[in-house]
Amino acid sequence: MTVEAGATASRARPANVVVLACGGTIATVPVDGEAILKGAEELLAGVPALDDLARVSPRDVLRLPSHLMGLDDLATVARAACEAAAEPSVDGVVVTHGTDVLEEVAYLTDLWHDGEAPIVFTGAQRDAADPAGDGPGNVRDAVRVAADPRARGLGVLVTFASVVLPADAVRKVHTVAPTAFAAPRGRLGALTSTLLRLDAERSRPAPLPPAPLSWPVELIALTAGGGRALVDAALDAGAQGLVLDAFGAGTAPGEVVDAVAEATARGVLVVVTSRCEHGGVWPQPGRGAGADLAAAGARLAGDLDGIRARMLLLAVLAATGGSADAAAALLAARLPAAGH
């Protein structure tokens, strides 16, 4: 399906799009070695001809580089986006955000978003003072997607460098290039200067209730020859959930399996993901393999990557007030099947 950008054929009026500014490079102007962060209105002033696309309302949420955001900040952004999308007069929401943890905040927002209006995250690799910056074009594209009736019901999306990606699969794949994001399991669409193609439908699990992310969850990358020290340190620091980014199809050293058994016996939720980009985690037999980890009480995350599994654990613990049993039930309903 292809329509001209900004076309509102199925709407009798221009779309109402709220733009939430949350800081990041897209908002940053370097001045004398310091970073000044623009608010929403100032940021939109640098984006040409937005009025041609939609009736746009700028709002400020945060002024932070995303690498300095804490769990409260992630929740603030996700909640603000969901609340804006729930306003009856709003057709779509754009979130301008730092790119470094954008995929985590977009995924959290997708877990919480209960409604039809699309929420579209974007950002920039070049700062707001760069005459060749990618920010204004990315904002224009994000507004085009948020305003498009075909994006309704697609949940949370990321639009960046001419592609449209789903929040449950997007990854930052380049540190500096404008093509910063990709989705290994497929994109949802693409934009040219005048056209927008949105090909796919998305099925999303039932949304989780937004709540403060008060129960800490750590993500631990397993490394060759490594032991259980990081697992023990995370538990000593009070982690209520652990994600092990394991080897291959979900394998770990024997002493890590023993540490997992001790953790789950204490009521800590443990999820196993894979360091591999494709294929997911499988319940293979043998010491240290997926079935052994499952017998130790860990949940196998299928295709879900470690970064997202941690965010899911944070969200289910938050939704259940930290109850391990109730959180485990919510988790089980949301972990995808093993990879293919």
Ligand code: ASP
């Ligand atoms: N470190 C920055 C941030 O995530 C990078 C960016 O915005 O692109 O806020």
